[in-house]
Amino acid sequence: MGNQTEVTEFIILGLSNDPQLQIFLFLVFLLVYLITLLSNLVIMVVIRADPHLHTPMYFFLSHLSFVDICYASTVEPKMLVHFLAEHKTISVNSCIAQMFFILQLATTEIFILSAMAYDRYTAICDPLRYMERMSKExxxxxxxxxxxxxxxxxxxxxxxxxxxxxxxxxxxxxxSCELPPLLQLSCTESLTNQVVLLTSAVIFASSSFLLTLISYIHIISTVLRIHSAEGRRKVFSTCSSHLIVVGLFYLTGFLQYTKPSSVSSVVLDEMFSIQYSILTPMLNPIIYSLKNKEVKTAVGKMFQKFKFLK
Structure with a gap:
């Protein structure tokens, strides 16, 4: 390796090398990014401004929105620049830094989703002790x-x-600089990195998933004991938004970081990454707003207040 030149920057090939398609993709992903920022900011502001939403469930939702803003801002600005840039480069250090934040924010998100599942479990299965078990601390x-x-x-x-x-x-x-594509470029042995990545992904993702799964097993068991169809529908409606978000994020993220390299493909990897790092942060606040009457009511009040101030 002594005669080999050390690489100091990488070239990001991106989604396409067609100039016209790149402009179209720039506009599409710029719109996605703006929607992500605006919708998550609205959720955070509404939850902070409305006293009726100062509950554990919305406390977790506001933090989920913050994580989604950070996640999208880690990936999309650089991606947008590369759509228009002639030289689509990033330094090795910047690439590894982006990789760090992608891993951190993705892992943080799945455990916040687990906390939200535990919150729903406590509210539905043990309502008398809810305020004690879900205190602010x-x-x-x-x-x-x-x-x-x-x-x-x-x-x-x-x-x-x-x-x-x-x-x-x-x-x-x-x-973007996710770890699996980076490992493919190493000119030194990366088996240890692959083992560490697979082991840590399985441990953290599966433990978070099990926490969520156990919570929902108890929730479903409790719901099935409710005799009223209206009661069952009401309980399921409070959990449906969370289940949709969990399904979107877990499935693609887990497959991306645990699938064997033998079944890996550029198109498949990019589709998975787009789903959990770009689309999910945009869809989360939309899903929670559409499925949640309290959030929709609070958003409506906020916009009415702004109109009144004008």
């Missing part, structure tokens, strides 16, 4: 734990990634 601890686990997961994989050497090729067949 416990909610803060759950969110802090989600951020801490995300940081640890990202740091663990980043430490091993920093030991890699890149000496060519320098082209990343992706639109």
């Amino acid at each position: 416990i909610c803060v601890q759950l969110v802090s734990g989600a951020w801490a686990i995300g940081f640890f997961h990202a740091l663990l994989n980043t430490v091993f990634a920093l030991k890699l050497h890149f000496c060519g090729p320098s082209q990343i067949n992706h639109f």
Whole structure:
């Protein structure tokens, strides 16, 4: 390896090399990014402004919106620049930094989703002790734990990634610096990195998924004991938004980081990444707003207030 030149920057190939298609994709993803920022900011402002929404469920939802804003802002601005730039490059250090934040925010999100599932379980299955078990201190601890686990997961994989050497090729067949495409470019042994990535992804994703699954098993068991059809419908309606969000995020994210390299393809990888890193942050607030009467009412009040002020 002594005669090989160390790579100091990567070329991001992105979604297309067709100039006309790149302009179209720039406009599409710019719109997606703006919707993501606006919708999540609205959710955060509405929850903070409306006292009726100062409950554990909306506390978690506001933090989920914040994570989604950070997640989208980690991936999309650089992606938008590359659609219009002639030289689509990123330094190795910047690439690894982006990889770190992608891992941290994705892991944080799945554990906030687990906390939201636990909140629904407590509200439905143990309502008399709800305020005790979901006190403000416990909610803060759950969110802090989600951020801490995300940081640890990202740091663990980043430490091993920093030991890699890149000496060519320098082209990343992706639109962002996720770890699986980076490992393919290493000119040193990356088996350890692959094992660490697979093991940590399985441990963190499966533990979060099990927490969510156990919560919903108890919820479904409780719902089935409700004799009133209207009562069952009301309970399921409070959980449906969360189930949709969990399904969207878990399925694509888990498959992306645990599937064997033998079944990997550029198109498949990019489709998975677009779903959980770009579309899901945009869809989360829309799903919660459309399925939640309290949020829709609070948003309506906020816009009426703005009209009144004008």
